[in-house]
Amino acid sequence: QVQLVESGGGLVKPGGSLRLSCAASGFTFSNYYMSWIRQAPGKGLEWVSYISSTTETIYYADSVKGRFTISRDNAKNSLYLQMSGLRAEDTAVYYCARAPESLEWLLYFDHWGQGTLVTVSS
Amino acid sequence: QSVLTQPPSASGTPGQRVTISCSGSSSNIGTNTVNWYQQLPGTAPKLLIYSNNQRPSGVPDRFSGSKSGTSASLAISGLQSEDEADYYCAAWHDSLNGPVFGGGTKLTVL
Numbered sequence: 001q002v003q004l005v006e007s008g009g010g011l012v013k014p015g016g017s018l019r020l021s022c023a024a025s026g027f028t029f030s031n032y033y034m035s036w037i038r039q040a041p042g043k044g045l046e047w048v049s050y051i052s053s054t055t056e057t058i059y060y061a062d063s064v065k066g067r068f069t070i071s072r073d074n075a076k077n078s079l080y081l082q083m084s085g086l087r088a089e090d091t092a093v094y095y096c097a098r099a100p101e102s103l104e105w106l107l108y109f110d111h112w113g114q115g116t117l118v119t120v121s122s
Numbered sequence: 123q124s125v126l127t128q129p130p131s132a133s134g135t136p137g138q139r140v141t142i143s144c145s146g147s148s149s150n151i152g153t154n155t156v157n158w159y160q161q162l163p164g165t166a167p168k169l170l171i172y173s174n175n176q177r178p179s180g181v182p183d184r185f186s187g188s189k190s191g192t193s194a195s196l197a198i199s200g201l202q203s204e205d206e207a208d209y210y211c212a213a214w215h216d217s218l219n220g221p222v223f224g225g226g227t228k229l230t231v232l
Contacts, residue, residue, distance in 0.1 A: 107214050
């Protein structure tokens, strides 16, 4: 069965960096677009970033552009999010999610990980 | 302030039919498909409806989606206590080059 397991979250000071990982199993990872989505405590969902199956297409939300970098290693079935210049407002649970459609106008997320909490605080 | 607008709360009694609305614009719902996610307390979101009205396998047919113009709706019939959750709509937003979510609707089963 499809499994997505995030790791790498934790407490970091403002301005600091953190690298999140998402280990995928149960499907052919290299065939799928992937995304990071976050949820601040008690708040709604916010899309963060999106990467195509072969990395030729990458998008970021304006709120993280220039600070976060999404990447993937298809040989290791893994998705990453390198976060730098972290701010208090980046505090959230970060989910990785699989996107079964390559056409953007059809985009949806059919499997989600359990999430990893990132807390930015001094 | 979310790009897609949902009512913050909704409620119903067991067996009732409840609808949750999602309002957008020509840049998102008006030109792209709408998806709905269910988030039970303390868990990750789960895909409920995709491509406006398609149910993934395993989702009961009590859940249905529709779209008209720049708005969409999620209907839940035969409401059950386990339906108590947060519901989010989402759609691709053309000028933002990414998907946008509604603010979420907390459904309470009375």
